[in-house]
Amino acid sequence: MSNPNLLAAFLETAWQHLGRGVMDSRSPARYPTFATVSAKGMPEARTVALRRATRTGAFVDVHTDILTPKVEALKATPHAALHIWLPEAKLQIRMTTSVEIVTGDAVADDWARIPNASRVSYGTHPLPGLPIVDMYDYEKPPLRERFAVLRCWIDQIDLVELADRHRRAEFHRSDEWKGSWRAP
Amino acid sequence: MNVRILVFLLCTPIIAWAQGFAGLGTVTEGFAKPGPAPVFDFPADHGPHPDYRIEWWYLTANLEGSDGTAYGLQWTLFRTALAPGEATGWNSPQIWFAHAAVTTPEEHYATERFARGGVGTAGVEADPFRAWIDEWSLKGPDFGTLDLTAQGADFGYDMTLQATGPLVFHGKQGFSVKSSEGQASYYYSQPFYRIEGTLELPTGQITVRGDAWLDREWSSQPLSENQSGWDWFSLSLEEGDKLMGFQLRQRDGTHFSAATWIDAQGGTTAYENGAFTAEPLAKTKVATRDVPASWKLRLAERGLDVRVDALNHAAWMPLSIPYWEGPVIVSGTHTGVGYLEMTGYE
Numbered sequence: 001m002s003n004p005n006l007l008a009a010f011l012e013t014a015w016q017h018l019g020r021g022v023m024d025s026r027s028p029a030r031y032p033t034f035a036t037v038s039a040k041g042m043p044e045a046r047t048v049a050l051r052r053a054t055r056t057g058a059f060v061d062v063h064t065d066i067l068t069p070k071v072e073a074l075k076a077t078p079h080a081a082l083h084i085w086l087p088e089a090k091l092q093i094r095m096t097t098s099v100e101i102v103t104g105d106a107v108a109d110d111w112a113r114i115p116n117a118s119r120v121s122y123g124t125h126p127l128p129g130l131p132i133v134d135m136y137d138y139e140k141p142p143l144r145e146r147f148a149v150l151r152c153w154i155d156q157i158d159l160v161e162l163a164d165r166h167r168r169a170e171f172h173r174s175d176e177w178k179g180s181w182r183a184p
Numbered sequence: 185m186n187v188r189i190l191v192f193l194l195c196t197p198i199i200a201w202a203q204g205f206a207g208l209g210t211v212t213e214g215f216a217k218p219g220p221a222p223v224f225d226f227p228a229d230h231g232p233h234p235d236y237r238i239e240w241w242y243l244t245a246n247l248e249g250s251d252g253t254a255y256g257l258q259w260t261l262f263r264t265a266l267a268p269g270e271a272t273g274w275n276s277p278q279i280w281f282a283h284a285a286v287t288t289p290e291e292h293y294a295t296e297r298f299a300r301g302g303v304g305t306a307g308v309e310a311d312p313f314r315a316w317i318d319e320w321s322l323k324g325p326d327f328g329t330l331d332l333t334a335q336g337a338d339f340g341y342d343m344t345l346q347a348t349g350p351l352v353f354h355g356k357q358g359f360s361v362k363s364s365e366g367q368a369s370y371y372y373s374q375p376f377y378r379i380e381g382t383l384e385l386p387t388g389q390i391t392v393r394g395d396a397w398l399d400r401e402w403s404s405q406p407l408s409e410n411q412s413g414w415d416w417f418s419l420s421l422e423e424g425d426k427l428m429g430f431q432l433r434q435r436d437g438t439h440f441s442a443a444t445w446i447d448a449q450g451g452t453t454a455y456e457n458g459a460f461t462a463e464p465l466a467k468t469k470v471a472t473r474d475v476p477a478s479w480k481l482r483l484a485e486r487g488l489d490v491r492v493d494a495l496n497h498a499a500w501m502p503l504s505i506p507y508w509e510g511p512v513i514v515s516g517t518h519t520g521v522g523y524l525e526m527t528g529y530e
Contacts, residue, residue, distance in 0.1 A: 003357040004223050004357070005223065005224045005351075005353050005357050005358050005372070006350075006357075008223070008224050008225070008226050009224075009350045009351040009353070010350065011226070012226040012227065012327070012350075012351060013328070015326065016326045016327065016328030016329065017328075019325045019326045019329065020325075020326075020328065020329055023325050023329065024329075055227065055311065056311065088348075089348070161449075163449045164448075164449060
């Protein structure tokens with residue numbers, strides 16, 4: 001009979017890595033790949049920084065400039081996939097999420113915790129992605145009103161561990177994260 | 185690690201004080217009892233289970249200084265309950281006590297703390313993880329990333345721990361049987377911590393690093409009346425495998441044993457009574473007791489036949505609950521380091 005505690009421990013390991021990613025900028029879990037579907041229906045992926053990982057409620061937070069293309073994509077399709085590869089643990093974490101774009105007073109505490117040096121990521125002029133003449137032909141003023149938190153409510157976690165013996169499991173919010181083993 | 189406290193609960197004056205002498209014969213009344221096929225819930229199960237009578241967060245570490253000198257470290261927080269459940273303030277029936285120790289090849293330092301539950305001076309919170317008693321603490325954002333600190337009159341330590349492997353479950357998916365009569369506990373471990381930090385000794389500060397092993401166990405049941413003591417081993421082998429093995433010494437001269445073989449990835453194989461054997465070799469006089477600080481361990485199904493020798497034979501814990509606990513060196517078919525605990529050598 002399968003031991004359900006091994007599934008629980010596998011998921012616990014993943015959450016520990018996510019927590020470490022938030023706390024430690026040297027952790028590979030700090031910088032997930034964040035994939036969305038554009039308004040034109042095309043896949044888009046970019047690297048983001050993991051800002052919060054909360055197991056109670058099962059969500060992770062990513063910060064963004066509200067005027068970036070990924071926010072436009074999320075307005076069209078409010079879902080994102082996050083991918084993390086942890087080379088030492090040989091563990092892939094994939095999360096399928098439903099994304100809530102949080103702005104205004106609700107993110108005041110988050111903004112307050114951001115160092116001044118990092119606030120310049122939220123206010124680039126011209127807007128991110130627009131063409132510029134010279135490579136440094138832009139300004140980066142910190143603009144509080146363009147700051148947003150992408151709250152990614154996790155619907156599914158897929159874990160693949162490529163140690164000597166591979167193992168894979170899938171966990172769903174809908175079954176309260178009990179999880180099930182999958183062929184790797 | 186285990187049922188050790190069950191021995192303490194039955195045999196020691198401090199627990200008689202805590203429980204009342206009348207309680208020793210009926211220790212499970214009203215308390216929850218471990219049952220087969222447990223399903224754990226993380227991170228909640230890293231926290232306390234006040235409906236069970238006894239519980240511990242038991243950390244041991246094999247350390248090495250920059251000059252290659254071996255050291256051992258122990259930090260344990262125990263919870264014992266006067267009655268099942270929790271209540272606010274001084275009405276809490278929970279009692280906490282903790283042991284801290286450092287072992288060097290020449291010296292052994294140990295001390296203890298006590299606290300009532302319910303008033304904030306000791307406790308455990310699961311998420312974020314925090315276990316504390318007075319200023320001693322083991323805490324972090326989660327169970328995989330921890331900071332550890334403790335101090336005694338003549339020693340102390342500040343360490344950081346990082347888990348590099350999964351939790352492992354002993355017995356049958358965490359249901360660990362302790363006797364033929366069915367006494368049991370819930371028992372899982374995180375045996376894959378890397379640990380580093382600073383030891384404060386009378387000779388000065390020493391920077392160390394190594395491997396640590398944290399046991400989580402809770403139960404309400406005492407050992408069988410036929411059981412007089414306990415020898416527990418946690419070994420980290422150079423090949424990357426690990427072994428937890430214990431034997432309970434029974435008054436009729438027989439033993440009840442169990443073991444868990446843990447491969448380098450955290451895969452486990454549980455061995456039931458009899459597969460793992462521990463034979464005491466030469467005894468040493470420690471604190472007026474005759475204690476076997478050298479052992480022959482065998483687990484035939486894994487081809488394991490090793491000698492285990494204490495780094496320091498004098499690793500006696502001269503506390504309210506006295507016992508022997510210290511780092512060991514493994515030689516034979518496998519080599520490595522580990523920890524040994526022995527109770528009941530009164």
